[in-house]
Amino acid sequence: MRYSILLVLLAIASFPGHESQGQTPQVASRYYRAGQEKMKNGDWVAAAEDFTKAIAANARLKTTTTTTYNGEPFDESQSESNEISVSDPLTAHAYVNRGAARFHQAKFAQALADYDRALRINPRIAQAYVGRGAVLSAQGDRDGAMRDFNHALAIDGRLYEAYNNRGALRYKLGDLDGAMTDFDRAIAIDGRLPESYYHRGYVWLEKKNFAASIADFNRAIELRPDDGLALVGRGLGFMKQAKLDLAVRDFSAAIELDSGIAAAYAYRGVTLILSGRETEALPDLKRFIELKPELKRELEEKVELAKALKRSVTPLQ
Numbered sequence: 001m002r003y004s005i006l007l008v009l010l011a012i013a014s015f016p017g018h019e020s021q022g023q024t025p026q027v028a029s030r031y032y033r034a035g036q037e038k039m040k041n042g043d044w045v046a047a048a049e050d051f052t053k054a055i056a057a058n059a060r061l062k063t064t065t066t067t068t069y070n071g072e073p074f075d076e077s078q079s080e081s082n083e084i085s086v087s088d089p090l091t092a093h094a095y096v097n098r099g100a101a102r103f104h105q106a107k108f109a110q111a112l113a114d115y116d117r118a119l120r121i122n123p124r125i126a127q128a129y130v131g132r133g134a135v136l137s138a139q140g141d142r143d144g145a146m147r148d149f150n151h152a153l154a155i156d157g158r159l160y161e162a163y164n165n166r167g168a169l170r171y172k173l174g175d176l177d178g179a180m181t182d183f184d185r186a187i188a189i190d191g192r193l194p195e196s197y198y199h200r201g202y203v204w205l206e207k208k209n210f211a212a213s214i215a216d217f218n219r220a221i222e223l224r225p226d227d228g229l230a231l232v233g234r235g236l237g238f239m240k241q242a243k244l245d246l247a248v249r250d251f252s253a254a255i256e257l258d259s260g261i262a263a264a265y266a267y268r269g270v271t272l273i274l275s276g277r278e279t280e281a282l283p284d285l286k287r288f289i290e291l292k293p294e295l296k297r298e299l300e301e302k303v304e305l306a307k308a309l310k311r312s313v314t315p316l317q
Helices: 025-040 044-058 089-104 108-121 126-138 142-155 160-172 176-189 195-206 210-223 228-240 244-257 262-274 278-291 293-308
Strands: 066-069 072-075
Touching: 025 044, 025 089, 044 089, 089 108, 089 126, 108 126, 126 142, 126 160, 142 160, 160 176, 160 195, 176 195, 195 210, 195 228, 210 228, 228 244, 228 262, 244 262, 262 278, 262 293, 278 293
Parallel strands: none
Antiparallel strands: 066 072
């Protein structure tokens, strides 16, 4: 069962260096900065609301229905208009960031509309192509996603998020060498972020270089100790090396951090079977099927193989 969770990184637009003399630029910039802070905290709903208010405050449209938000005027009718026309980059950047906030809420159609709006205002915003590419990939349009990631990198060749997302897409497409190149580039640009180590660890697993895989997952865990997904990856590396006790330890730690990680249950169950602890494995296998019923057949095939290899020192392939 080839199972990994690809981590999408959305490029967040920074606050524009120039503020125009728009309708209420101080109000707009205040909402914009508030939205940025809420994104840092993972409060995607509230962040989207603030970017909506920044867009409305900065729009050059006739006010129709006025209300207040935190004591400031806010025209809700402007926030979703396709006719907004502004010269100030703040609005375009607010669309980029609202698109990111909506992506994290799985509101893909709305996120796509926001990225399109940003690009209509300024077709040179690389972060908008990264975000739109992520949406297209999530919707199954891999060709469109690849075009957007490539376009983002043509504009900004040092955009870490574009390399990470393009590498993840190449991994999904089976282009392991291309994926490895992209993750290498992302790490060269900024080696402090764990996502590319995590992804590269899975590429090493596919290439059967288990030691290199574990080294990358170790680095991802070092950078983000509470990352249950990286623990699953490292546990899989240990399982491939037939270091079954270490594998069980990592899968268990991942479940303790996040009980919703389906892969941790599947791999712990398989590892327990390989260790001759089939009875202990049953609750894990049941839980995985509850979380991922569409993968039941694949899990059953892997379980049968594990039973055949029980107590074997040969790594599970």
